[in-house]
Amino acid sequence: SFAQRRFQATSADTLTIRGDTYPVDAKTNTPINILGKVERQLHMQEGHPLSTLREIIESHFKDYVKLRPSTPVVSVHQNFDELGFPADHPGRAETDSYYVNGTHMLRTHTSAHEVEAYKTDENAFLIAADVYRRDEIDSSHYPVFHQMEGMRCFSGEQGLDFIKADNARLAAELEKCPIIIEDDTVVGPSNPYQECHDPELATEIMKNLKHSLNGMIFKLFGGSTGDEPLKVRWIEAQFPWTSPSFEVEVWFNGEWLEILGCGVVVQKTLETAGMGHKSAWAFGLGLERIAMVLFDIPDIRLFWSTDPRFLDQFADGKITTFKAYSKYPPCYKDMSFWLPDDAASKDITPWHENDYCEIVRDIAGDLVENVKLIDDFTHPKTGRRSLCYRLNYRSMDRSLSNDEVNVLQDKVTGRVVDQMGIEMR
Ligand code: FA5
Ligand code: MG
Structure with missing residues (x-):
């Protein structure tokens, strides 16, 4: 369903954010890893x-x-309505904003x-x-x-x-x-x-x-x-x-x-x-x-x-130049997949890159440095669309092993297949 597609954070029926508890509903799309940043x-x-x-x-x-x-957490009214955002303003989309539920959001x-x-x-x-x-x-x-x-x-x-x-x-x-x-x-x-x-x-x-x-x-x-x-x-x-x-x-x-x-x-x-x-x-x-x-x-x-x-490089009140302590090697992994056939399955939410990135972040956290679309191809006969993303993993604190990155990449693959209805090539 809609909610399951975008919100895999918890099976609980409420979210607690800075001491206040909110019921979740079909609009909820705020993952737990994001809530961890709130503190x-x-x-x-x-x-x-x-x-x-x-x-x-x-x-x-x-x-x-x-x-x-x-x-x-603010009401949707505070974030948008009260400021005169039109009903169809793109910022309101669930692909762009984190909803706590239908009435509240981050x-x-x-x-x-x-x-x-x-x-x-x-x-x-x-x-x-x-x-x-x-x-x-x-x-x-x-x-x-x-x-x-x-x-x-x-x-x-x-x-x-x-x-x-x-x-x-x-x-x-x-x-x-x-x-x-x-x-x-x-x-x-x-x-x-x-x-x-x-x-x-x-x-x-x-x-x-x-x-x-x-x-x-x-x-x-x-x-x-x-x-x-x-x-x-x-x-x-x-x-x-x-x-x-x-x-x-x-x-x-x-x-x-x-x-x-x-x-x-x-x-x-x-x-x-x-x-x-x-x-x-x-x-x-x-x-x-x-x-x-x-x-x-x-x-x-x-x-x-x-x-x-x-x-430790920074002191309160002073602007000083950061000296990079080390740049550890990056590790690229590509992922190619077919998008779901939208016409065939009406309850699949349309593809959005932000949903994909959310899953990558949820699994890899700050170990992912960037995610770039490197190929976008539509099959001339079937009309199906295939995308290829390059995921660049790099820790800021240490060297990542290839095995460790493979585990992350496999987890991402599993989740996106599961939740986004896509098919690996
Ligand atoms: C706003 O957020 C308006 N609320 C600003 C405003 C306030 C306008 C009051 C009029 C009156 P915008 O989305 O452009 O606008 O963001 C404002 C600033 O936030 C940008 O200029 C940029 O410095 C920063 N910003 C926006 N998006 C990001 C992002 N993804 N990452 C880091 N900084 C960002
Ligand atoms: Mg701007």
Whole structure:
């Protein structure tokens, strides 16, 4: 059945996550190995690069109320509906998100906590939390990562003059920072100001957002780009609960690195929180992406290492360069298979690479470095489709033996045949 296909974690009829118990149902697709990560809270572990990065960002926004929502379980309503995600938004798919059951899920972003924060009637927030997404397997993707969300509200009595004065203050701060800002964001039909906003007010809120974030980016990257001035690029984006919306990229080691999404909060979202008399901006950034470049950490799995050779290299509050202790040899194994004939068996869920990767991760854990599709072939006569994946196994801490990898590969084979209805070639 649907549930068995995607959720092999336990035969129990409940899941307990950070002390709360939830009934499982046909929508449940969260494996136990993922729940094991919930307790780690890397962003709060003293001396861990993710924690240091959190502290630096918190020190930049020092007057903001700090929130660290500890259970990752939120309602589907909080994660999606309340923020205006359309019913058919791809992020909602069971192939992309971890559902606890039909009504609850592991948050896919810290934005899931925006509305509850606005409800407190404070005006500035910084949220840090672990977030969960089903995804591919490579050096920059992991099913658990960490985000920070920042929001700033302006209430009615803090009128335009207040924001203008604050913008002048922030602009004066930025004057001191050697930073090149490429900003091609022209507000227009594809990325409009909200109709309910006075355009002058919206312009000033947007300026406040840009100045605040450019300042934070300078604090993070300013000292680490060598002799060249820091280069930052603002581009148009789309999020259901912000308009206009932007993504920000930083030029680092010869490429543009996307670090955050942001925008002026949709008025309806503030109304949902009972704060319709305010206006606001919000941003969300990924800590791993930034930490990987600032600390020179080459593989996202390293953040989860408990090896002292990793952890002992870092001191609380300091950005230092990671020295790889050793690169153990990789071991490739290919797996070729026929996909099930969809027409023949209606109760087979359509093939999705994320389901395959979930099984690989569940069995091999952090011993799998990446999973790559290397062949995709459709038989000209039968129309059946065959795929070949290359699974690259490598431990970060030790050498793997060929026998050990064969055992893992056999287990993966058994499980995918069992659960995904595929046939090995
Ligand atoms: C969001 O998650 C929005 N919640 C951001 C936002 C907040 C927009 C508030 C507007 C207002 P996105 O999916 O693009 O957006 O992720 C935001 C950042 O998280 C990215 O820029 C990236 O730095 C990081 N990120 C996203 N996916 C991954 C991943 N699989 N692994 C590591 N980092 C990721
Ligand atoms: Mg994005």
